[in-house]
Amino acid sequence: MTSTWTEPSNTATALLLLGRGTDPASERGVDCPGDLPAASDPDLVARATAAKAALGDRVFVLGHHYQRDEVIQFADVTGDSFKLAREAAARPDAEFIIFCGVHFMAESADILTGPGQRVVLPDLAAGCSMADMAVLGQVEAAWDEFTDLGIADDIVPVTYMNSSADIKGFVGRNEGVVCTSSNAKRALTWAFERGQKVFFLPDQHLGRNTAVLEMGLTLDDCVLWDPHKPHGGLTPEQLREAKMILWRGHCSVHGRFTLDSVREVRERVPGVRVLVHPECRHEVVRAADEVGSTEYIIKALDAAPAGSSWAVGTELNLVRRMALAHPDKQIMFLDRAVCYCSTMNRIDLPHLVWSLEELVAGRVPNQISVDADTAKYARVALDQMLALP
Ligand code: SF4
Numbered sequence: 001m002t003s004t005w006t007e008p009s010n011t012a013t014a015l016l017l018l019g020r021g022t023d024p025a026s027e028r029g030v031d032c033p034g035d036l037p038a039a040s041d042p043d044l045v046a047r048a049t050a051a052k053a054a055l056g057d058r059v060f061v062l063g064h065h066y067q068r069d070e071v072i073q074f075a076d077v078t079g080d081s082f083k084l085a086r087e088a089a090a091r092p093d094a095e096f097i098i099f100c101g102v103h104f105m106a107e108s109a110d111i112l113t114g115p116g117q118r119v120v121l122p123d124l125a126a127g128c129s130m131a132d133m134a135v136l137g138q139v140e141a142a143w144d145e146f147t148d149l150g151i152a153d154d155i156v157p158v159t160y161m162n163s164s165a166d167i168k169g170f171v172g173r174n175e176g177v178v179c180t181s182s183n184a185k186r187a188l189t190w191a192f193e194r195g196q197k198v199f200f201l202p203d204q205h206l207g208r209n210t211a212v213l214e215m216g217l218t219l220d221d222c223v224l225w226d227p228h229k230p231h232g233g234l235t236p237e238q239l240r241e242a243k244m245i246l247w248r249g250h251c252s253v254h255g256r257f258t259l260d261s262v263r264e265v266r267e268r269v270p271g272v273r274v275l276v277h278p279e280c281r282h283e284v285v286r287a288a289d290e291v292g293s294t295e296y297i298i299k300a301l302d303a304a305p306a307g308s309s310w311a312v313g314t315e316l317n318l319v320r321r322m323a324l325a326h327p328d329k330q331i332m333f334l335d336r337a338v339c340y341c342s343t344m345n346r347i348d349l350p351h352l353v354w355s356l357e358e359l360v361a362g363r364v365p366n367q368i369s370v371d372a373d374t375a376k377y378a379r380v381a382l383d384q385m386l387a388l389p
Contacts, residue, residue: 008316008333036350044349048074051356059359060094061352062087062109064101065294066315066344071100071352080294081105081161082180085112088119096120096359099368100347102128106368107165111375111382119368120359122351126343128162130279133249134202136166138227143174146199146245149236155245156195158187160203162251165370165378167201172377177384181278181293184210186388197242199225202249209278209285211244219282224248253341254279257313261335262287265311274334275300276313284313294318304329316340 037044052059052074062084063075072078077087084105088097089112097119099106106121113119146152157176159167168178175194179187188210191198200207204224211217221243225232228248232239239245257280265272274288275297285291290300297314304310306328312319313334323331333339358365370378 006332007320008335008337008339036354039348039350041350044353045073048349048353048356051353051360054360055096055356057093058095059098059356060088060091060096061098062100064105064344065298065318065321066341067100067347068317068345068349069321070349071347072321074352075100080180080182081108082182083295085109088113088117092117096364098122098352098355098359100352102126102131102341102343103368104128104131104162104164107370108161108168108378108382110368110370111165111168111378118364120355120364121347121366121368122355123346123348124366126346128343129252130160130202130249131163131167134159134163134167134227134247136164136170139167139170139201139247142199142225142227142232143170145231146239149239151197151240154196155199156191156197157199157201158191158207159201159381160184160206163202165374168378168381169374170377171201172380172382172384176381177388178378178381179385181206182295183385183388184278185214187385188215190388192243197245199245199247201247203251203279204246204248205250205254205281205285206278207244207246208282209280209291212282213285213291217243222246251279253315253339254313255281256337256339257281257284257334259283259287261313262311264336265332265334269309269311269330269332272309272311272330272332273304274311274313276334280313288313298322301326301329301331315344317344 061074061076063072063078065078085108088109092114097109097117099109099119099121106119110119146155157171157174159171159178161178161180177187184206188198208222211222212219223234223238223242224246226248254277262274262284275290276285276288278291301322309330311332311334316333316339319333355365
């Protein structure tokens with residue numbers, strides 16, 4: 001059986017480029033200063049191979065699942081953000097860690113690696129629109145309001161891995177925890193053993209989906225703090241009564257999937273199983289057959305029987321790779337339009353070649369470095385996650 005993969009159609013919005021801002025407080029970063037090889041250079045693969053060989057064990061290349069195939073072929077290990085940060089920490093002899101992913105992931109790798117190791121992000125404009133939706137000043141202002149209301153002592157902050165080091169540091173300073181999409185339920189359970197409320201950053205959907213679908217809370221227990229409205233757009237009574245205070249952030253990729261996408265694929269493909277990431281909207285997750293992290297999605301598709309049909313609601317590079325790896329199963333993208341993570345996609349082969357060749361030349365390009373105080377408290381919140389029962 002040959003692959004049944006059909007490429008979704010392009011849309012203008014899907015190709016919208018994020019990450020071109022110059023705001024130094026922005027997770028999106030700035031344009032890359034490098035003198036990049038042309039994307040049409042026929043020697044790019046040979047150049048990357050030669051530079052990587054010249055560096056040998058001095059370099060370790062991490063590739064997130066949402067990266068392009070042209071980059072993934074040079075990854076020493078692939079995984080989700082947390083797995084990759086741990087892989088970096090497990091390679092103390094690698095002088096350089098090239099992180100093919102986005103900015104917050106490279107920050108986490110810098111926090112978890114040793115002082116002699118340097119983390120490189122091939123394109124500084126590879127940020128994350130979700131992480132960008134929670135800026136430290138906004139979060140501290142919200143916390144000040146909770147303090148004025150007299151509820152801050154009842155609240156445990158929890159931040160998703162997909163947040164800046166600043167936010168992880170805030171959470172560590174306030175005795176909270178980091179979570180991933182795999183351990184969000186365990187993190188919330190831990191938090192509710194220590195406080196009556198959780199302040200969940202920055203992904204409202206992961207927070208709501210976990211609280212309601214896995215913890216038995218109701219939608220009425222959850223309120224949405226909008227940093228662009230006075231008092232978050234909430235009354236003191238709403239804040240006092242809430243169990244989950246969700247930050248108004250979301251993933252611009254997973255937020256695209258709608259209930260219509262689910263209904264449409266069920267009509268078109270009888271017997272299809274809908275498998276989505278918990279960063280999708282609540283109604284989409286409710287309508288799906290299975291929900292799970294990127295690693296869960298990969299395992300579910302690997303284990304699926306031949307001949308089964310799957311509509312998958314996550315980033316397109318990963319779904320395409322899974323479809324091509326399993327030609328005996330019908331694996332399709334949940335939406336009919338293209339849905340790359342545009343910032344993840346900024347890391348391409350020319351940027352990787354440039355980074356490797358700079359290292360060979362003795363220069364460290366695009367080093368990601370978290371200041372010592374932020375790193376110390378972010379590490380507290382990350383270590384707390386590692387210690388979750
Ligand atoms: S897929 Fe979403 S959460 Fe992941 S890096 Fe892209 S914008 Fe951020």
